[in-house]
Amino acid sequence: MLPLRDLQQSVRDYVLGAQSSSIAHSFQSPIVPAEDVLAIHRNNFRASLSEALGSIYPAVENLVGETCFNAIAGRFVERHPPDSPVLSAYGDAFPEFLDNQPSLSGIPYLGDVGRLEWAWNEAFHAADALALTPEELCQAASDCWDDHGLILHPSVRLVASGYPVSRVWRMARHPGEHPDEIDLDNGPEHLVIVRPRFEVTVTAVDPGTFSLLRALKDGCGFHAAAEAALKTSPEFSLEGSLGSLLARGTFASFTTHPEDPINDGLS
Amino acid sequence: MSLPSPRHVFANGPIPVCAGIGLKFEHIREIIETTPAVAWLEVHAENYMSAGGPSIQALEEIRRHYPLxxxxxxxxxxxxxxxxxxHLERLKRLVERFEPGLVSEHLAWCASGGDFLNDLLPLPYNEEALATVIAHVDETQDALGRAILIENPSLYAGVPGSEMTEPAFLNEVARRTGCGLLLDVNNVFVSASNLGFDPCDYLGQLDMGPVGEIHLAGHHVRPFGDQVLRIDDHGSPVSDDVWALFGRTLQSTGPVPTLIEWDTNVPALGTLLAEAGRAEHALSSISPRGGRHVAAA
Incomplete structure (x- = not known):
């Protein structure tokens, strides 16, 4: 009799797409041919995880069509099966997988649309925190602006693209909305994705502001981040940038400490 | 300080011996806005394991009004x-956060070699698998600090290496770990049809004492030659055969908290509530069983 671990490894290999397996013939059914039993589980694996990817990447699915999406997603799930049952955290490698599909080379912005959708998904599931208000910032002593004083909201994600990717994304999420008006040469875009409370927002910012946030996200102090912004864009205005970032809930309240994440994979 | 947490006003206490429904994302807004009359709700643990976000916030709101x-x-x-x-740690945090009345898992496996297969795959019923399941139920109950329920699976075929029946296996798991059982009546019917055994024999062999919850769901019927394969897709109303088997089950178990599951092709909330109403009618027509084991926390 096959040890349990060996039996399960054989079934796993078959479900993940192994071409032939003696295990497939050892399941006993009075109704279904033996080799069809595990095929049910294999199909379920591909279909259910492709559906999970479709729920995270609806714009990508709309851009390529359901049939094409399911074929690509099916290949992806076999090559990159989830390593955790928390499927809201599954599929971060999908945009890069899209980049490398020769059949999709005619849609060069597709990977960037995927990166935007993954950022949206991460922002949606990120830890909750109150957003910093302009009043709170004004009341704080200026030394709060030191190297640890201004922290990004835990939901902030950043996406840069050479294409007008947020316009493509909006069009793909709402099919029928003037797809012909998008000029693909009308890039690049620097996008900030944030969910201060319930709603995820996607906003294009100037390259200087994007550099500021990128530096903060990489762990730089505020002064170093401001210098990075000025280096990217000499006309960068800290005052102008901060006002709109605060209005969008991009920073976490000084009194907020994000809750311990239940899922360490989505922080 | 985190966002205001409503946990101090959770509708606590055990899951009532009534009919509940599975909570689907599609119905969350309507349930919050209308607080329909349903006795309790059940969620899939893995859908609420993110660090935060609107889904978690909505479940905390719902939890104020319903046992979970x-x-x-x-x-x-x-x-x-x-x-x-x-993953066990994530489950522990979820249980601490939402203080559910019942916690359950499946008699199945779904991961191997670090890969999660997103399916409830069948086990061979033998001594090695029994020792494995018992060790893992013990570990889970120790980590959570409470008893869990283990659910019988739906099967398409007999698994190589099986040496005992599923009821004998489940009886032994419950006896040796102190866990309760989640008796999925649809799964019993589906497995019996697919493997060619009598579902009433199955119910006769299963110890009903540990049964702390019942699941009911619809299944898909796929023609295979002149026979049919039944697939447990939770995508349609509970079949008449399963309602009949539910009635027979209640004769043995007495009234038990009973859940309507509907996970694919999710219908309007009213459809689930109507199914729960039918289950409630069956539960209320059964008199309590003396000395029934209660696995609820």
Whole structure:
């Protein structure tokens, strides 16, 4: 009799797409041919995880069509099966997988649309925190602006693209909305994705502001981040940038400490 | 300070011996806005394991009004490899956060070699698998500090290496770990049809004492030659055959908290509530069983 671990490894290999397996013939059914039993589980694996990817990447699915999406997603799930049952955290490698599909080379912005959708998904599931208000910032002593004083909201994600990717994304999420008006040469875009409370927002910012946030996200102090912004864009205005970032809930309240994440994979 | 937490006003206490429904994302807004008359709700644990976000916030709001059961689909209790400690920790935090009246998992495996297969795969019923399941149920109950319920699976075929019946296997798991059983009546019917045994024999062999919850769901019927294969897709109303088997089950178990599951082709909330109403009618027509084991926390 096959040890349990060996039996399960054989079934796993078959479900993940192994071409032939003696295990497939050892399941006993009075109704279904033996080799069809595990095929049910294999199909379920591909279909259910492709559906999970479709729920995270609806714009990508709309851009390529359901049939094409399911074929690509099916290949992806076999090559990159989830390593955790928390499927809201599954599929971060999908945009890069899209980049490398020769059949999709005619849609060069597709990977960037995927990166935007993954950022949206991460922002949606990120830890909750109150957003910093302009009043709170004004009341704080200026030394709060030191190297640890201004922290990004835990939901902030950043996406840069050479294409007008947020316009493509909006069009793909709402099919029928003037797809012909998008000029693909009308890039690049620097996008900030944030969910201060319930709603995820996607906003294009100037390259200087994007550099500021990128530096903060990489762990730089505020002064170093401001210098990075000025280096990217000499006309960068800290005052102008901060006002709109605060209005969008991009920073976490000084009194907020994000809750311990239940899922360490989505922080 | 985190966002204001309503946990101090949770509708606590055990899951009532009434009919509940599975909570689907599609119905969350309507349930918050209308607080329909349903006795309790059940969620899949893995859908609420993110760090935060609107889904978690909505469940905290719903939890203020309804008793909650947490049903795990990803722990791989029957996996030959060690339990995923990170996942067990996530489950523990979820249980601490939402204080559910019942916590359940499956007699199945779903991970191997670090890969999660997103399916409830069948086990061979033999001594090695029994020892594995018992160790993993013990570990889970120790980590959570409470008893869990283990659910019987739906099967398409007999698994190579099986040496005992499923009821005998489940009876032994419950006896040796102190866990309760989640008796999925639809799964009994589906497995009996697919494997060619009598579902009433199955019910006769199963110890009903540990049964702390019943699941009811619809299944798909796929023609195979002149026979049919039944697939447990939770995508349609409970079939008449399963309602009949539910009635027979209640004769043995007495009234037990009963859940309507509907996970694919999710219908309007009213359809689920109507199914729950039918289950409630059956429950209320059964008199309590003397000395019934209660697995609820």
């Amino acid at each position: 059961s947490v049903h795990g689909v990803g722990l791989s209790i029957g996996g030959a490899e060690p339990l995923d400690r990170a």
